[in-house]
Amino acid sequence: MAEQVSAVESRLAELGLSxxxxxxxxxxxxxAVIADGVVYVSGQLPFVDGALPMTGKVGAEVTEEQAHELARQCALNCIGALKSALGDLDRVTRIAKVGGFVASAPSFTGQPKVLNGASELLGAAFGDAGQHARSAVGVTVLPLDTPVEVDLIAHVR
Incomplete structure (x- = not known):
């Protein structure tokens, strides 16, 4: 019997993503950890096929546009963590909070624009349930010298 594809996965497929x-x-x-109807997804890095596509600081080695795409990949990896914990992404009733961290050059102040990459993908994937509160924080360095890290909190049924 074929695995049921969630509405979230169908919307991602329309974007050319899985x-x-x-x-x-x-x-x-x-x-990811489930507690009392809430899923807490640990910070996800922008791994693609097990590797970081780039490292460095946004505003120096990494452009704002590149970091925007990396944040999008982080959000996709958050969705992967959600699916691993839940099995069915349609159990998500709300992405409540997104936290984003941007390894920034000292003069870089575009963290919110970078994190829009994650927020836009979550909105596209989850529809109204993907609209969330968010933090976008500039930091000196992140694990493995990644430019961006994203975590989230989701409510589920």
Whole structure:
């Protein structure tokens, strides 16, 4: 029997995307934890097929446009972590909060524009349920010298 494709996965397919396998943790934590109808997704890096497409600071080695795409990939990896925890992405009733971290050159102030890459993808994938509160924070350095990291909190049925 074929696996049922969720509405979220169908919307992603329309964008030419598929849900990636969950990225194995780089330290001692779980990619996603469910507690009392809420899924907490750990910070996801922009891995593609097990590798970081680029490293460095946004506003120096990485452009704002490149970082926007990396944030989008982080959000896609968050969706992968959600699917690994839930099985069915249609169980998500709301993406409540997104946290975004941007490894920034000292003068870079476009963190919100970078994180729009994640927010836009979540809105496209989850529709109204993908509209969320968000933080966009500039930091000195992130794990593995990645330019962007995204985590999220989702409510589920």
């Amino acid at each position: 849900v990636p396998e969950v990225v194995p943790p780089v330290a001692s934590y779980q990619p």
